[in-house]
Amino acid sequence: MIVSGFYGFHGFCTILVLLSVLSSISILCWSHSSVSYYFREPRPESGVGPGPSHPTDLLTFPLAWNHLSFPSNPPQKLLKIALFVKKWPDRRHAGGLERHALTLHLALAKRGHELHIFTTSSSASNFSFPKYPYGNLLFHLSKPTGGGYLDQALVWEQFRAQNSTERPFDVIHTESVSLMHTRSRNISNLAVSWHGIAYESIHSDIIQELLRAPDEHPANRLTERSLKVVEEIKFFQNYAHHVATSDHVGDILKRIYMIPDDRVHVILNGVDEHVFKPDRQKGQDFRSNFGIPPSKSLILGMAGRLVKDKGHPLMFEALKQLFVENSTFRETVAVLVAGDGPWGARYKDLGPNLIILGPLQQGQLARFYNAIDIFMNPTLRAQGLDHTLLEAVLSGKPLMATKLASITGSVIMGKEVGYTFSPTVDSLKKCLYEVWEDGRGVLEQKGLVARERGINVFTATKMAAAYERLFLCISNGKKNQEYCKY
Numbered sequence: 001m002i003v004s005g006f007y008g009f010h011g012f013c014t015i016l017v018l019l020s021v022l023s024s025i026s027i028l029c030w031s032h033s034s035v036s037y038y039f040r041e042p043r044p045e046s047g048v049g050p051g052p053s054h055p056t057d058l059l060t061f062p063l064a065w066n067h068l069s070f071p072s073n074p075p076q077k078l079l080k081i082a083l084f085v086k087k088w089p090d091r092r093h094a095g096g097l098e099r100h101a102l103t104l105h106l107a108l109a110k111r112g113h114e115l116h117i118f119t120t121s122s123s124a125s126n127f128s129f130p131k132y133p134y135g136n137l138l139f140h141l142s143k144p145t146g147g148g149y150l151d152q153a154l155v156w157e158q159f160r161a162q163n164s165t166e167r168p169f170d171v172i173h174t175e176s177v178s179l180m181h182t183r184s185r186n187i188s189n190l191a192v193s194w195h196g197i198a199y200e201s202i203h204s205d206i207i208q209e210l211l212r213a214p215d216e217h218p219a220n221r222l223t224e225r226s227l228k229v230v231e232e233i234k235f236f237q238n239y240a241h242h243v244a245t246s247d248h249v250g251d252i253l254k255r256i257y258m259i260p261d262d263r264v265h266v267i268l269n270g271v272d273e274h275v276f277k278p279d280r281q282k283g284q285d286f287r288s289n290f291g292i293p294p295s296k297s298l299i300l301g302m303a304g305r306l307v308k309d310k311g312h313p314l315m316f317e318a319l320k321q322l323f324v325e326n327s328t329f330r331e332t333v334a335v336l337v338a339g340d341g342p343w344g345a346r347y348k349d350l351g352p353n354l355i356i357l358g359p360l361q362q363g364q365l366a367r368f369y370n371a372i373d374i375f376m377n378p379t380l381r382a383q384g385l386d387h388t389l390l391e392a393v394l395s396g397k398p399l400m401a402t403k404l405a406s407i408t409g410s411v412i413m414g415k416e417v418g419y420t421f422s423p424t425v426d427s428l429k430k431c432l433y434e435v436w437e438d439g440r441g442v443l444e445q446k447g448l449v450a451r452e453r454g455i456n457v458f459t460a461t462k463m464a465a466a467y468e469r470l471f472l473c474i475s476n477g478k479k480n481q482e483y484c485k486y
């Protein structure tokens with residue numbers, strides 16, 4: 001066996017990876033050396049793999065594509081892309097799926113691709129559809145069905161009209177089931193991004209059932225959800241390529257949903273790194289604007305929808321008990337809460353330690369992250385990667401979040417970037433105590449590590465480059481083309 005001296009252990013791993021059919025051995029090697037060695041290094045050109053004659057097949061690449069470095073210049077081949085998305089976000093209200101669609105497709109339009117977005121017109125009468133300064137970003141609106149979905153027959157007509165011009169679409173992207181499986185069948189140049197699948201949601205159902213008050217009706221969720229998983233396993237096959245937005249979901253799609261490895265690709269969500277970045281001064285200004293006294297030595301932050309399934313009842317109870325139990329904790333801790341929902345008003349009952357900010361515009365939100373010492377997300381929804389976690393990481397803040405597999409598998413992978421807790425009041429209290437005792441200095445260290453790691457993985461640029469490459473790769477439906485190699 002020839003082991004190049006230059007590559008040393010890494011070279012050995014490469015050879016193992018290439019030779020080994022035992023994926024367990026390969027993955028061990030990959031995770032020990034490849035991520036840090038091969039993929040963090042800037043790579044001048046694509047197609048130059050670990051050994052030039054043995055480039056990596058991207059379609060079977062087991063890790064998140066965000067770890068790879070793709071050229072920053074737009075590709076020679078510009079694509080005509082169809083996007084199906086149920087709802088296009090207005091500036092004020094956007095859930096994870098919509099924000100993902102917005103960030104990704106604006107980035108692709110900036111790079112010169114021609115985007116046709118098939119989405120619903122808003123039913124709100126005074127809603128003005130946002131305008132963007134790109135001639136290559138085209139919207140095809142249609143009236144939503146009664147359930148708020150895309151009218152499949154209608155959008156398909158719109159799609160076909162665009163596809164039968166002299167330039168047919170190179171690739172089709174659907175955010176979740178916006179384009180239904182009955183339409184996606186047999187289209188090889190199609191990718192679907194999942195932002196929550198039923199198997200993952202079973203964990204949420206279990207948590208909700210455990211937290212159910214004795215006088216509340218038991219929900220039949222768990223039985224229903226298992227049947228939903230079976231249903232999904234059947235119809236997911238009708239989508240040619242699948243993008244998992246967390247490592248955990250990638251694993252489920254391959255293992256439980258039985259989708260072949262070369263049709264499942266992990267591309268983690270990314271957020272705008274030009275908006276979300278460390279800025280000490282802005283953080284201080286934000287604190288003084290809201291009159292936070294210097295006696296507060298720990299500032300906790302939360303953002304997002306302030307609803308039950310984001311874990312706010314748990315957080316409320318944990319904070320309430322801590323404030324009663326420990327007066328020092330009460331005197332030294334402040335909690336900033338951004339977002340809207342019924343728990344915004346309820347948090348006010350906890351007294352002046354809770355500062356309720358309401359929903360924030362993106363720029364304000366960026367300042368908010370800079371003002372806090374740690375970002376907390378007590379979500380009970382096991383569904384992909386929450387954008388707020390990634391925004392906090394790029395802002396250089398450590399995290400504290402529920403032990404859900406997508407979070408522990410892709411973001412809070414260890415103590416060095418944050419804390420995780422089980423969704424119970426006791427576990428959450430313990431975690432809050434730990435954070436408080438560790439204090440600002442330790443948290444700053446963790447924030448630095450989180451930022452350093454995040455900037456290589458969770459940026460919008462990284463995400464868009466990975467999707468672009470996937471789209472280039474599948475656009476001709478042939479596997480053995482240049483764009484599918486790394």
Ligand SMILES: *[C@@H]1O[C@H](CO)[C@@H](O)[C@H](O)[C@H]1NC(C)=O
Pocket residue numbers: 124125126
């Ligand atoms: C316009 O929309 C806003 C928020 O979406 C709403 O509060 C307001 O009442 C609407 N105004 C009219 C005239 O419909």
Ligand SMILES: *[C@@H]1O[C@H](CO)[C@@H](O)[C@H](O)[C@H]1NC(C)=O
Pocket residue numbers: 163164168169187
């Ligand atoms: C789009 O048009 C091309 C060229 O006519 C055709 O090969 C392709 O099947 C069409 N795509 C769909 C999804 O109908």
Ligand SMILES: *[C@@H]1O[C@H](CO)[C@@H](O)[C@H](O)[C@H]1NC(C)=O
Pocket residue numbers: 185186
């Ligand atoms: C789609 O593929 C299935 C199975 O390969 C085949 O039975 C069916 O006829 C195809 N449908 C169309 C519309 O091409």
Ligand SMILES: *[C@@H]1O[C@H](CO)[C@@H](O)[C@H](O)[C@H]1NC(C)=O
Pocket residue numbers: 325326327328329
């Ligand atoms: C609060 O907790 C800290 C750390 O556990 C402890 O040292 C302190 O005595 C407690 N203070 C009160 C008032 O209970």
